[in-house]
Amino acid sequence: MGRGSGPRTGGSGDAEGGGDAGERQGCHSFGVDEQLTAAVRAAGGAERWFATQLTPTSVADPSATVHTWWPRLGHTPARAWAEVKSGRSGAWQYGFDLAQYSMVQKILTRRQLQEVLHDVWSNLLYVPVGHDRSFPWRFHYDQTLRGLALTSYRQLLRAAVVHPAMSGWLNNDLNTKRGINENLGRELLELYTVGRASGYTEDDVKDSARLLTGHKVKVFDTFAASYAPEDHWTGRVRVLGFTHANAAADGRPALAAYLDHLALHPATAERVARRLCVRLVGDDPSPSLVRSVTAAYRSSRSDVRATLKALRTHPEFLAARRRTLRAPVEDVVASVRALGIRPVRFRGTDAFPANLVWAAGRLGQEPYGWPRPDGYPEGSTTWASPSRMLGAWNQHYSLAGRWNSADGQAFPAPASVLPTAFPRTLAEIVDHQSLLLVGRPADATTQAAVATMLNRASGSVYKTVADVSGWHLTLIRGTVLNTPEGMLR
Incomplete structure (x- = not known):
């Protein structure tokens, strides 16, 4: 938003396109930025914006080709395995590329609701990035979940459970009628659908695994995926009220019926x-x-x-605004969006997207780096430790101060984030930044904190834009991001 326009609220409290709309859509996004606020206004208000977001293909999205910044993400599974087998790349590098892409996608996409739901499903139907048995298929899995994020859980479950990335991660490639591997069959019940409280038994787990036989991935050997009827276990199965003769060598119809039963349970x-x-x-x-x-x-x-x-x-x-703490990935992404920093195509490896991954990792949440099948916790209390809070505060100052010199980032001109008309008091500038970054005026505590940090009275005057030094602007913006309003969803 330009200097002449009101920061986020337009100074009017306009609920249709102002701070209220931006804050409400913050619940459906990875943080409010200028483009989101403009999109809400262009749509004619929050409700209409939400309606367009429910059909993501109707929203033009310049980020659609961002994945091409990382050529490895375009490799076929066979090519990816050949690269790793030869030593030219490592599985971890494929995972790190995908982690970088995920951060940039969250920042740049205009299909923000789809991206939030993609993240929810990616943490529920969880497959880590860079895992030795699944890395060649992990980007395809990512795109599959994104494409289905706003369809139905029944469709998501069908696609995820039989996906080669999931099969590799949870050893379903080893699950055959000659030797049942219960790993995926158990997690399907415990994590992805009904949960332990549903009362499923060990017999249920075994039949769940039997229905999953036949899906193959040549792990550590081209990673080609296929279905092998000769490996499928046949015979009647019973799981939590679902029964099926399962008599055909091709067990895929029986499995589809079973997954639908679980999804709708x-x-x-x-x-x-x-x-x-x-x-x-x-x-x-x-x-x-x-x-x-x-x-x-x-x-x-x-x-x-x-x-x-x-x-x-x-x-x-x-009534849910600002009730829960942002997870570290959200925190980093939302801060970048609020500050108007834009990832751009980069050269070399010391790039801004890599620094974003490291920043989230330092706060305890490397993108899709959770080591267990249950995915990162959704509750915010996990992320409320003192070390995380201190790390986040320092990170906000770093981003606000542009202390990161890595390639691949574009900043707004300092003058463009300051009021048009001067002179201005420190209190007025803090208010302006608070409206711009968190969508509301600065309270007395924030005003006092900034004044103390700058050793300057709130009523002191900046005569021109040039009087607001880079250091002062860094401390003002970083402090605003460090307020509860800047840390909460």
Whole structure:
């Protein structure tokens, strides 16, 4: 937003296109920036913007080719394995490329609702990046989940469970009628659908694994994926009310029916609904909210759009601003977006996207680097340690001060983020930055903190733009980002 326009709220409190709209859409995005605020206004308000976001293909997205910045992401599985086998690359490098891409995609995409839901499903249907048994397929898996993020959980589950990245990660390539491997069959029940409280038994786990036989990946040997009917276990199966003769050598229809049964199971509906409520509302959603969202999930047969509509029209969602702490990845991304920093195509390896990954990692959350199949926790209390908070505060000053000299970043001109008319008092400049960065005026505590850091009275006057030094602007902007308003969803 230019210097002559009001910062984020336009100074008017306009709920249609101002601070209220931006804050509400912050719940559906990885942080409010100038483009999001402009998009809400152009759409005619928050409700219309949300409606367009529900159909991501209707939103023009310049970030669609960002993945080409990392050529390895375009490799076929066979090529990726050949690169690693020859020593030209490592599996970790494929994972690091994908981690960088994920950070940049979160910053640049204009399909912000799709990206938030992609992140939710990526943490639920979790496959880490850079794992030796899944890395050649991990980018394809990423794109698969993104494309299905706003369809239905039934479709997501079908696609994820049989995907070669999932098979490699959880050893389903080793699961045959001659030797049942229960790994994926168990996680399918425990993590991806009904959960332990549903009361499934070890016999259920075994039949779950039997239904998954036949899906093959040539791990450590081209990584080609296929279906082998001769490896599929046949015979009647029973899992949590699902029964199937499973008599055909091609067990894929039986598996599809089983996955649909799990996706639509009441226990799955409640668990998915609660997970969405925790991510988009707060750590301890009310029973009323969870019931409402669960009912929408069930009545729509797991339709994500219908489920989200029920969530966002509930009074608890409308009162949910700034109730939960951003996770580290969100924190880094939201800060970059608010500060107007844009990742751009880079040369070499010492690049801004790599620094973003490292920044999130220093705060405890390397993108998709969780070592267990359950994915990163969605609740915010995980990220509330003193070390994380201190790290985040330092990171905000670093970003605000442009202390990172890596290639691949574009900054707004300092004058473009300051008021047009001068002279201005320090208090007025702090207010302006607070409106611009967090969507609301600075409170007395923030004003006092900035004045103390600068050893300057809040009423002291800056006569011109040039009087606002880079150091002063860094301390003002970093301090605003360090307020609760700058740290909370």
